[in-house]
Amino acid sequence: MYCVCDSVIDFDAHTAYKAEDIENLISQVQQLLAENKTAKPVVVLKNAHYLTTKAFAVLNNYIRNSKDTVSLVIVSSDRAKIFPPLLEFIESADVV
Numbered sequence: 001m002y003c004v005c006d007s008v009i010d011f012d013a014h015t016a017y018k019a020e021d022i023e024n025l026i027s028q029v030q031q032l033l034a035e036n037k038t039a040k041p042v043v044v045l046k047n048a049h050y051l052t053t054k055a056f057a058v059l060n061n062y063i064r065n066s067k068d069t070v071s072l073v074i075v076s077s078d079r080a081k082i083f084p085p086l087l088e089f090i091e092s093a094d095v096v
Helices: 019-035 053-066 084-092
Strands: 010-013 042-046 073-074
Touching: 010 019, 019 053, 053 084
Parallel strands: 010 042, 042 073
Antiparallel strands: none
């Protein structure tokens, strides 16, 4: 699958792993979308296994409700620590 994106957001969960950090990320994405209604931002989420359960839950809810407006690339060295509902959603959407 190929995608032309307007912007890439590089997000490292090694240092920003709390729910508030994900809420700030979501605000950044929403600001990009407000500035350009046809934008297709890509979020590269590095070290995703560091996110707290609450942060994963916030991200999971956002992605489920906005999967057509944002692309998420999850990078992790420990797949077992990724929030299972988020992994299941991504795998069921054939995005992996």
